[in-house]
Ligand code: SF4
């Protein structure tokens with residue numbers, strides 16, 4: 001027993017994924033305060049979101065309590081995350097491709113999570129009733145996930161190549177990304193054809209979850225190739241814009257829906273005070289390079 | 302070139318003009334403008350303009366300051382300066398104001414083009430590639446990737462896509478930054494929240510803040526004059542006092558009694574700031590405000606101090622420092638007058654600049670509450686502070702939603718509720734509210750009148766609004782019926798005035814325009830003669 005090089009690659013891939021995604025998250029979260037730039041409808045505006053209204057519709061709005069709703073935000077977020085609503089509404093033909101692709105990937109992620117649960121149930125706690133449910137779910141999510149994602153991926157690749165507008169805007173790396181995913185999916189399908197009940201996948205994940213105490217199954221060369229490719233993909237994604245799941249949180253929550261008013265004496269006001277004391281490096285003749293924003297605002301010829 | 306086969310990299314390739322607009326390509330308009338000969342033809346730029354200004358994009362000139370490099374050295378200098386500016390634009394030191402939104406938008410676009418059809422400019426132009434919301438964004442993105450990111454420097458074209466940074470690219474990109482009204486309608490449709498309007502804004506900023514390049518109407522005659530003289534219209538503190546007197550005379554004539562317009566009154570509840578363009582082009586608007594505020598018993602004042610009578614802030618369109626300078630002056634004036642709050646009159650960008658954007662600039666004693674006039678106006682109607690008779694406004698009225706007030710501030714209902722109360726024939730445009738189309742005069746276009754830019758504005762930029770206005774009145778398009786487009790924004794009124802003139806909507810269809818307060822005063826029972834003149 002022990003940990004094989006193949007297993008090691010899986011651990012490393014997962015670790016890289018988590019670390020890089022966390023680093024990206026940190027990068028975006030630690031960006032400086034920016035000027036307000038919200039865009040309506042803002043879904044946390046309680047009672048007003050349905051028509052795009054805001055607290056600025058009230059006389060003396062700063063004297064009144066702000067009514068916000070987390071449920072409104074969750075609803076909007078989930079509609080976008082789970083159904084890609086904006087593409088459904090504004091570009092339906094593309095939605096028929098992008099939705100199976102994304103939904104397929106979500107299902108594959110659920111499949112991964114279920115494999116982990118199955119592994120835990122096998123190695124650490126035994127709950128046979130739960131295990132049999134998990135096995136059924138693995139079967140369903142894995143099968144639908146890989147088929148949907150593959151069809152969607154093929155469709156998206158074909159569309160990017162054939163739709164002249166999309167083609168013009170795509171660089172090599174965009175095709176490469178789709179191709180990379182496609183190859184992983186296709187090798188996955190090839191492996192699955194010889195293991196339709198995901199026995200090997202379950203056994204392999206059980207070995208991973210056991211950290212060496214359970215022996216890994218003997219995988220075919222194709223399956224090993226697939227596992228390595230998958231590991232590479234996990235490591236690659238966070239470095240690319242395919243990690244837009246991180247970016248999307250910030251574009252919506254920290255820009256488009258960020259409507260916090262700067263009230264007198266608030267923490268935000270302290271941040272603003274700090275921000276305008278930064279030096280201004282721009283060179284145009286009407287500006288005072290090297291002076292602070294505050295000085296620039298105060299001194300005008 | 303017809304314009305739809307253009308590729309991103311074509312922006313760098315020298316040619317006389319990337320595209321040429323043709324009347325037959327433009328978006329068709331509803332009846333009676335569906336017949337040929339109903340609108341003027343397009344013209345070519347004058348040959349002498351080509352020498353000094355950038356006609357290499359589409360033949361139109363927004364930037365009326367000559368910055369075309371004549372020699373290789375000048376071109377190299379332009380490129381160097383652009384890259385230095387871009388470096389600042391993507392750095393914490395240079396761009397705390399918009400760094401996060403900008404980098405997110407540069408990094409995550411999926412090139413899905415879900416946003417394209419939302420753009421009135423792109424659609425009105427007959428879908429010319431260079432006007433696609435993503436076109437200029439992708440040009441900037443490619444330059445940024447190629448020249449400033451490690452991945453682009455290492456893998457080149459494979460990662461960044463094809464682009465060459467030369468004088469032609471920069472000149473065209475500068476012009477292209479003035480083919481988008483910053484309405485951000487495209488952003489509403491993006492599944493990732495990428496903001497192509499913001500990218501346009503940031504390109505304009507780079508040119509202004511680093512290279513001093515911006516249209517004269519916005520910079521030299523705009524913010525610079527505003528800060529120097531007191532108003533971007535050139536109006537001085539003495540000038541405003543004279544105009545206020547005229548307005549008082551005018552009110553006396555219409556109302557039958559004199560109203561003293563409060564000016565520089567310390568300790569009033571409200572400092573009302575109008576767009577100074579109102580005093581010059583539409584004095585009936587500040588007059589109507591004065592009547593309403595006085596009749597409703599509101600404690601208010603105007604300011605005659607330089608900048609205090611001109612609420613515009615063109616900085617919001619192109620230069621963060623100019624924006625901050627003007628916002629700080631506005632707040633200082635309110636502080637000196639010791640008012641409880643600043644209320645912005647019917648001017649969209651003044652609303653957004655002072656209430657929302659400058660909210661992260663003003664602090665401590667300058668952090669004076671600021672609000673829109675619309676909720677107060679609705680309060681006047683709702684609380685029945687005035688005796689209003691809707692029958693006096695019994696003609697078809699439609700409402701234009703200024704992007705800055707509606708999509709960008711979420712003030713949607715007050716103006717509608719007022720119109721529903723006082724205009725029996727009120728009808729919505731489609732789409733409306735936060736999904737409205739820009740008037741076409743946004744981001745400075747309404748005041749940019751150099752050379753052939755007004756032609757581009759009339760043909761492309763305002764075209765969608767023209768279509769919406771005509772569509773809203775299709776059931777009463779007959780010229781025997783007077784119709785009113787209500788636009789509670791000075792800038793939008795300027796653009797709508799343009800639509801009416803260029804397409805002759807008043808002559809052909811009896812369509813008039815004006816603000817919201819004019820309709821309110823027109824409905825006042827006390828008024829013997831109609832306030833609106835048409
Ligand atoms: S801006 Fe958004 S909608 Fe437009 S192409 Fe990019 S990702 Fe798609």
Ligand code: SF4
Nearest residue numbers: 420481484485487498
């Ligand atoms: S901001 Fe408005 S004008 Fe500019 S690209 Fe987007 S939709 Fe078009």
